[in-house]
Amino acid sequence: MTINEELTHELLAFFNGFSSWENSIVRSSELTVSEAHAIEVLGEHEKINMKGLSQKLGVTTGTTTVTVDRLEKKNFARRESTKEDRRVNLISLTDLGRKAFQEHHDFHMHLTEQMMSVLTDDEIKQFLHTLKKINAETF
Amino acid sequence: MTINEELTHELLAFFNGFSSWENSIVRSSELTVSEAHAIEVLGEHEKINMKGLSQKLGVTTGTTTVTVDRLEKKNFARRESTKEDRRVNLISLTDLGRKAFQEHHDFHMHLTEQMMSVLTDDEIKQFLHTLKKINAETF
DNA sequence: ATCATATATCTTGAAAATCAAACATTTTTA
DNA sequence: TAAAAATGTTTGATTTTCAAGATATATGAT
Numbered sequence: 001m002t003i004n005e006e007l008t009h010e011l012l013a014f015f016n017g018f019s020s021w022e023n024s025i026v027r028s029s030e031l032t033v034s035e036a037h038a039i040e041v042l043g044e045h046e047k048i049n050m051k052g053l054s055q056k057l058g059v060t061t062g063t064t065t066v067t068v069d070r071l072e073k074k075n076f077a078r079r080e081s082t083k084e085d086r087r088v089n090l091i092s093l094t095d096l097g098r099k100a101f102q103e104h105h106d107f108h109m110h111l112t113e114q115m116m117s118v119l120t121d122d123e124i125k126q127f128l129h130t131l132k133k134i135n136a137e138t139f
Numbered sequence: 140m141t142i143n144e145e146l147t148h149e150l151l152a153f154f155n156g157f158s159s160w161e162n163s164i165v166r167s168s169e170l171t172v173s174e175a176h177a178i179e180v181l182g183e184h185e186k187i188n189m190k191g192l193s194q195k196l197g198v199t200t201g202t203t204t205v206t207v208d209r210l211e212k213k214n215f216a217r218r219e220s221t222k223e224d225r226r227v228n229l230i231s232l233t234d235l236g237r238k239a240f241q242e243h244h245d246f247h248m249h250l251t252e253q254m255m256s257v258l259t260d261d262e263i264k265q266f267l268h269t270l271k272k273i274n275a276e277t278f
Numbered sequence: 279a280t281c282a283t284a285t286a287t288c289t290t291g292a293a294a295a296t297c298a299a300a301c302a303t304t305t306t307t308a
Numbered sequence: 309t310a311a312a313a314a315t316g317t318t319t320g321a322t323t324t325t326c327a328a329g330a331t332a333t334a335t336g337a338t
Contacts, residue, residue, distance in 0.1 A: 003267060008180045008244070010270040012179060015157050017278025018150075020197025026301055029325080034295060047252060050316055056291090058159025065317055087304050087315040105147070111277075112147045118276040123269055128142060130258060130266050131149040137257040139156025139252075166297080173324060189287060202325055204288055209323090226286040226333045 025107050034067045035076070036104055039093065042077060043101035047090040076100055164246050173206045174215070175243055178232065181216060182240035186229040215239055 001009075026036045034057075041056045042048065048056075054064040068091055071077035076097035079089045093101060116124050140148075145259035163270050165175045173196075180195045181187065182223060187195075193203040207230055210216035218228045 003263065004248060004251050004255065005262070006268070007255065007267050008247045009183070010267060010274055011251060012247065012256075013159075013278065014270055015154065015161075015272045016176075016180070016195060016197065016221060017274060018154050019158075020194070021278070022154075023197045032294065033325085037155075039157075044148070051314085055159075058155065058162045059295085060297060061296080061316060062318080067297075069317095085305070085315080090219070108147045108151065109143060112143050115273045115277050116143065116146065118163060118272050119269060121316070123272075124142065124146070126262070126265050127269050128146050128149060130262055131146070131153055133257050133262075134254045135149055135152045137158060138254050139152065139160070162296095171323065190285085198324085199326060200287060201327080202284085205324075208288095222293080224286080224334070228287070 020028060025104070029104070031100060031104070033071075034063075034069060035074075038064075038067050038071060039076060039097060039101050039104060040108075042093050042097065043105060045092075047080070047092045048080060049088050049090055053091060071097065160250060164209055164243075168243070170235060170239060170243070171209075172211060172212075173202075177203075177206050177210060178215060178240050178243060181230060181232045181236065182244060184231075186219070188227050192230060210236065212257045 019021055019115065022036075023033065026033050029036070031039065037057055041053060045052075050061055050064055050068070053068070054061045057064065057067075061113065068077060072079065077091055077093055079091055082088050082090060119127065161175075162172065165172050168175070168254055170178065176196055177192065180192060186193075189203055189207070190247060192207070193200045194204075196203060207216060207218065214233055216230055216232055218230055221227050221229060258266065
């Protein structure tokens with residue numbers, strides 16, 4: 001087995017593990033999966049338009065319209081149109097949405113802590129450095 | 140921003156990036172998303188039962204029943220019951236399923252290569268080592 | 279051996295998630 | 309200004325999912 005095959009295997013295991021964890025967290029919360037994902041992104045942007053949100057989520061804008069519709073209906077997010085470009089809707093979290101974000105974010109922080117607890121300080125630093133590089137160059 | 144917050148942020152970005160990439164790959168293939176995920180898992184196990192497959196995928200067994208139904212209908216996988224425990228179905232890929240796995244796996248190998256191309260050899264080794272540790276201890 | 283409990287899987291009914299394509303509106307470009 | 313491009317929504321269909329209940333089988337305690 002080449003190192004790239006090993007890496008591919010571990011990356012997939014990591015992705016599936018992360019995904020399973022996320023699903024079980026969301027299942028026991030007030031949010032649906034797509035709502036949670038959208039809130040994760042919205043929590044890191046003061047305001048973001050539909051196109052940008054769709055790209056971050058990796059889905060079509062049509063799908064995002066549906067998701068944001070539901071977030072608005074549940075009072076987690078709001079749309080706001082802009083003067084500069086009247087086609088654009090800027091999405092942001094409401095106070096309630098921000099609260100949901102915090103709760104979900106806390107779970108993620110716990111997961112991170114759990115993952116890091118098996119590593120040395122040097123390994124953690126190196127891991128962060130590598131992740132940053134990969135994210136910046138690949139995604 | 141603490142290092143754990145940074146890590147959480149980068150992990151989420153990594154997960155979303157990986158997810159978006161996977162979606163766009165699958166969209167341009169003959170497989171649906173859930174079929175592709177199931178095939179990814181099945182490709183790494185000679186045989187696996189419904190419960191195990193469900194856990195690997197992070198979904199309920201009911202959902203997995205539907206997915207495997209479709210894989211069987213499309214002749215990508217087969218169910219096989221066991222003598223030892225007659226409740227259990229062992230799932231495995233057909234030749235056609237194995238071919239689909241290989242094609243999909245090749246895409247993953249390319250993604251891995253692309254990600255690794257921005258790292259030094261040492262960083263790659265360290266990254267693999269860290270991933271293994273995290274997967275073994277966390278998921 | 280029998281009965282209660284646990285386990286593995288499937289079924290059902292409903293909701294959520296998704297896409298592609300068509301549409302409306304607005305902006306940009308030629 | 310007219311055509312092309314961009315942003316977002318709608319539509320119609322399919323896929324994906326869950327929870328809860330049903331079925332069949334296995335296990336454990338008596």
